[in-house]
Amino acid sequence: MHCSSQNDKIPGQLHHMSSLHNCSDKKTLKRMDNNSSPVLADPAPLTKSRLGIPSNLITYPSSATPYTPAFPYNRLFPPNWKKSTPSKLDDVRASGWLNAMRASSPTHTCTHKGIDSSGFFWDGDAAYNSWKLLFPSALGSFENIAKSAKGKQVALFLDYDGTLAPIVDDPDCAFMSDMMRSVVSEVAKHFPTAIISGRCRDKVYEFVRLGELYYAGSHGMDIMGPPSDSTFSKPSQSYITSTKVQKGVLFQPAAELLPLINEVFESLVELTQGIAGVKVENNKFCVSVHYRCVNEESWDVVGQVVSNVVQGHSQLRLCHGRKVLEVRPVIKWDKGRALEFLLNSLGLTDCSDVLPIYIGDDRTDEDAFRVLREKQKGYGILVSAVPKDTCAYYSLRDPSEVMDFLQCLTKWKESDDAEQLMET
Ligand SMILES: O=P(O)(O)OC[C@H]1O[C@H](O[C@H]2O[C@H](CO)[C@@H](O)[C@H](O)[C@H]2O)[C@H](O)[C@@H](O)[C@@H]1O
Numbered sequence: 001m002h003c004s005s006q007n008d009k010i011p012g013q014l015h016h017m018s019s020l021h022n023c024s025d026k027k028t029l030k031r032m033d034n035n036s037s038p039v040l041a042d043p044a045p046l047t048k049s050r051l052g053i054p055s056n057l058i059t060y061p062s063s064a065t066p067y068t069p070a071f072p073y074n075r076l077f078p079p080n081w082k083k084s085t086p087s088k089l090d091d092v093r094a095s096g097w098l099n100a101m102r103a104s105s106p107t108h109t110c111t112h113k114g115i116d117s118s119g120f121f122w123d124g125d126a127a128y129n130s131w132k133l134l135f136p137s138a139l140g141s142f143e144n145i146a147k148s149a150k151g152k153q154v155a156l157f158l159d160y161d162g163t164l165a166p167i168v169d170d171p172d173c174a175f176m177s178d179m180m181r182s183v184v185s186e187v188a189k190h191f192p193t194a195i196i197s198g199r200c201r202d203k204v205y206e207f208v209r210l211g212e213l214y215y216a217g218s219h220g221m222d223i224m225g226p227p228s229d230s231t232f233s234k235p236s237q238s239y240i241t242s243t244k245v246q247k248g249v250l251f252q253p254a255a256e257l258l259p260l261i262n263e264v265f266e267s268l269v270e271l272t273q274g275i276a277g278v279k280v281e282n283n284k285f286c287v288s289v290h291y292r293c294v295n296e297e298s299w300d301v302v303g304q305v306v307s308n309v310v311q312g313h314s315q316l317r318l319c320h321g322r323k324v325l326e327v328r329p330v331i332k333w334d335k336g337r338a339l340e341f342l343l344n345s346l347g348l349t350d351c352s353d354v355l356p357i358y359i360g361d362d363r364t365d366e367d368a369f370r371v372l373r374e375k376q377k378g379y380g381i382l383v384s385a386v387p388k389d390t391c392a393y394y395s396l397r398d399p400s401e402v403m404d405f406l407q408c409l410t411k412w413k414e415s416d417d418a419e420q421l422m423e424t
Contacts, residue, residue, distance in 0.1 A: 098300050100320055101291065124386070131387035131395075138381045138394035138405050145357075145379065145394075146412045152355040154409070155348055155378075156187060157339055157368065158402075159360030160197040160204050163383050166399050167322060169293055171281055176207060180403050187406045188212050190413040194342050196220055196335050198321060198364055200284040214248070218285035219328065219364050220338025223251040225345035249345060254285050254329040257315060261285060264309060264316065264327055271305050278302060285329060292323035321362055335360070336367035357409075359383060359402055366391050381405070 113123050138145060158164055164184065165176040176184075187193060194214035197204040201217025201224065208215075216223040225248055254261075265282045268289055272278040277293035291302045306325045310318045319326045339358060340349070348354045356378035358368045369380030369391035380392035383402055396402050 098303055101299050101303060101323075101325070102296075127387055128385070135382060135390060135392060135395040137401075138379070138396050139401060139408065141394055142405070142408050142412075146416075148379075149355050149412075150416065152353045153348060153351070154191045154413075155343060155346065155354060155356045156191045156193040156406075156409075157342070157356060157358040157360075158184070158193065158195050159335075159358075159362060159365050159383075160195055160199060160207065162322065162361035162399070163359055163402055164195075164399060165207065171279060171288075171290060174207065176399075180399065181208070181210065183403050183406050183410070184208070185210050185212065186410045190410060192346050192348070196338050196342075196358075196360075196368065198283060198286070198288070198326065198362070200282065203283070214342060216335075216338045216342065218254075218283050219326075220335045220341075221252065221254050221285040221329070221331075221333055223249075223338055223341060225249045225251060225342055251341060252285070253333045254331050257285070257329045260313065260315065261287060261327075261329070264313070267309055268306065268327070271309065272302065275302060275305075283326075287327040288321075289325045289327070290323065291325070319364075321364060334367035335364050336371035339368045339371055355379075357381065359396070359405070369393075 113121075113125065115121050160176075161167060161171075161174055164180055165174045168174050184193065188210065189212075192214070193212075194216060195204055195208055196216040196219075198219045199207075199217055201215050201222045204217055205215055214223075214225055216225075261284070262282070265280065265287045268280045268287055272280060272289065275294060275298050277291070277295065277298075279290040279293070281288040281290065289302060289306050291299055294302055303325065306327065307318055310316050310327055315330055316327055317330045319328055339356065343349050343354070343356060348356075354377070356372060358365065358372060358378070359381045360368065361383035365380075365382070369382070372378045372380050373391050373393075379394055380390070381394045381396055382388065382390045382392035383396050383398065384390075385397050396405055
């Protein structure tokens with residue numbers, strides 16, 4: 001394999017760079033006092049003036065610089081569309097992140113057509129199609145992706161929830177289909193493939209059950225990478241045996257915080273037990289407090305309880321995902337770093353002939369998309385059925401499109417290999 005430290009520009013990237021607003025570290029840690037939020041804000045959905053998602057529902061990082069989209073989105077929306085009415089606010093409401101909790105998982109209703117209470121005609125499909133001009137379908141652009149991949153070592157990084165398995169109410173029932181499992185297994189025969197999930201590593205392995213993959217749990221804070229002496233050829237089948245990862249290099253950058261995380265988990269279970277529908281999940285290096293099944297009227301209570309606990313510990317921070325609040329260690333580690341770590345462990349760093357592809361649906365996946373953007377290497381693919389601000393290059397609508405895309409990759413690789421065999 002030819003390796004060089006040169007940056008590898010990929011056709012198509014310049015087109016997207018215009019849509020990339022400030023993708024450098026957009027996170028801002030704020031505290032609850034003075035109307036600010038303890039939430040480490042991740043990139044948020046596009047604001048209403050851009051794509052129709054009400055800006056009052058968004059915790060927008062203070063460092064984010066809005067960009068001018070290529071398409072005149074403002075024609076789609078009247079000014080002040082769905083502006084919130086100020087009301088008597090408590091701590092959590094005033095901080096703005098109750099709104100962020102609401103915005104954390106846009107629903108299918110965003111894609112519907114209809115007239116809202118202010119008489120404005122909303123066409124979600126049109127907005128989505130316009131957004132896709134900026135973030136084209138990875139399926140529709142497959143030929144371009146294949147062209148870029150020709151002669152290169154593709155490395156695949158897959159998020160789990162919302163990417164390989166559809167989002168469901170009960171996190172313990174987020175099963176991936178047998179069909180998806182077999183498609184992932186096939187693609188992993190051709191490319192090194194890793195799952196990078198917010199879930200605890202053992203849990204995501206229980207769902208995926210494919211021994212030939214690499215797994216990073218707790219948003220990349222618990223990685224079982226390839227064996228230390230490995231330069232990628234093919235993942236060893238003996239890498240994982242039975243249901244637990246057995247071999248490989250274990251990397252846990254927040255290991256010393258494990259007792260504290262467990263303590264916080266216990267407290268959160270106790271403190272939220274009176275709130276119907278809350279589910280507290282121990283993700284080993286982070287604690288997830290799910291509020292998807294909580295009555296919306298109680299969301300502020302959930303937020304307040306979690307933020308109070310976090311405020312008691314300077315080593316912890318609060319983030320939000322899709323209808324979930326997550327307590328995480330304050331360390332400079334995220335899915336982006338995990339992606340770099342895995343590429344490095346696979347011996348694929350600084351190689352001009354490597355094409356990493358990262359597919360994910362969540363805010364936490366933006367860290368990985370950003371790494372690829374900054375390196376000008378590979379492609380981030382956002383899974384979303386609604387317009388969202390993203391550092392990805394391409395989009396896919398839902399897990400079933402992810403499955404189609406992975407199948408395309410397998411087919412392409414098989415025919416490319418066959419072609420090469422004919423040539424020799
Ligand atoms: O990084 P991921 O693999 O995408 O994991 C992110 C979180 O996913 C899970 O929660 C989400 O999916 C649930 C099942 O569909 C859904 O009920 C929940 O509302 C979503 O937030 C998982 O339970 C979390 O621990 C992960 O952090």
